Amino acid sequence: MKHTGGASDQRAAVEVTKDKNGIDQVVLRNPHGASARVSLHGGQVLSWRTERGEELLFTSSKAIFKPPAAVRGGIPICFPQFGNRGTLEQHGFARNKIWVIDENPPPLNRNDSNGKAYIDLLLKPSEEDLKIWPHSFEFRLRVSLAADGNLTMISRIRNINGKQFSFSFAYHTYFSISDISEVRIEGLETLDYLDNLCHKERFTEQGDxxxxxxxxxxxxxSSSDVIAVFDHEKKRTFVIQKEGLPDVVVWNPWEKKSKAMVDIGDEEYKHMLCVDGAAIEKPITLRPGEEWTGRVELSVVLSS
Known part of the structure; x- marks a missing residue:
C-alpha cells in the first residue's frame, strides 16, 4: 500500500512494511528524504530522521519490540492515564495495543494533509480493555511528515459511551541528544511544577x-504552547509546539534508575531526554458524543 502527496510532490510517500515480529510499520517519506516510521504496536513513532538521515528520536538498544511490552523510546502514547494509578497499567494501555490503519478517517483541515506524507490510525477498546477501563471510545491518530521535515501528531478521542469519562494523556517523546549535561530547555521559566521525586510536591521554576x-x-x-530544547554540542534545537495539551512532562532517569531498568542501557540516559506535550493536572472529561483533540508539532532548527 502506497499513497503519495499532492500532484506537485509525487515523492511524498507512505509505505507499509513489517517488523521482525510481523507487526505492520508505516514509513513516511517527504520529497527531500526526511522520514518517520510508525509502528501499529502502540501507534508509536519509532524513528524521525532528517533529510540527511540523522535520527532525532532516542530508542534504547535494549528496547523490547514484542507486545504487550511497551517500546522504550520513540514517542509512546500515554492514554488513558499518565503514570501509575488504580488498576490500569503504567501510562495506560494505548501504547501496548495493536492499532489498525483507519481507512475512513474524518476530514481534517487542508493544512493537516496538504503536501504531507501521513497515515491515519485507529484504536478502539477490546472486550478485555472494557473490563479494566469500562468506557467506549474511538481514538484516531494522524501522524504526518511535512515537506520541511516537521513531524505532527494529532490525536482525536471521542466518547461513544453512554456516560462521561475522564483521562490524562501524553506524547512521551524521547529526544536523541548529544549529552544530557549539554542541553537546556527554555519556555518553562516561572511555571509551577509537580515534582514526582518529592511526592508530587508543587514548586515554581526559578531558572531562566x-x-x-x-x-x-x-x-x-499550564505552559505556553512552544517549548525549545537546545543541544549545544549537536548545534540543534528541538521546538515543540502543542495545542490542547496544557502541561509538559520533563524526564531523565539518570544513572541509578537506568541501572534498575531492564530495557535501557546503564549509560543511555546521557543521550535521551523526554519532553512531552501532556494533559495531566486537570484530566480531560468527555460527555457522550464529545471529542477532544491534542496536537503536537515537532521541528528541529540547526544553528551554525
Missing part, C-alpha cells in the same frame, strides 16, 4: 532555563 545534573521527573503546569 532548565539544565540537568541529576534525575528529573516533573510535570510543568
Amino acid at each position: 532555563a532548565l539544565t540537568f545534573e541529576s534525575e528529573v521527573d516533573r510535570f510543568y503546569l
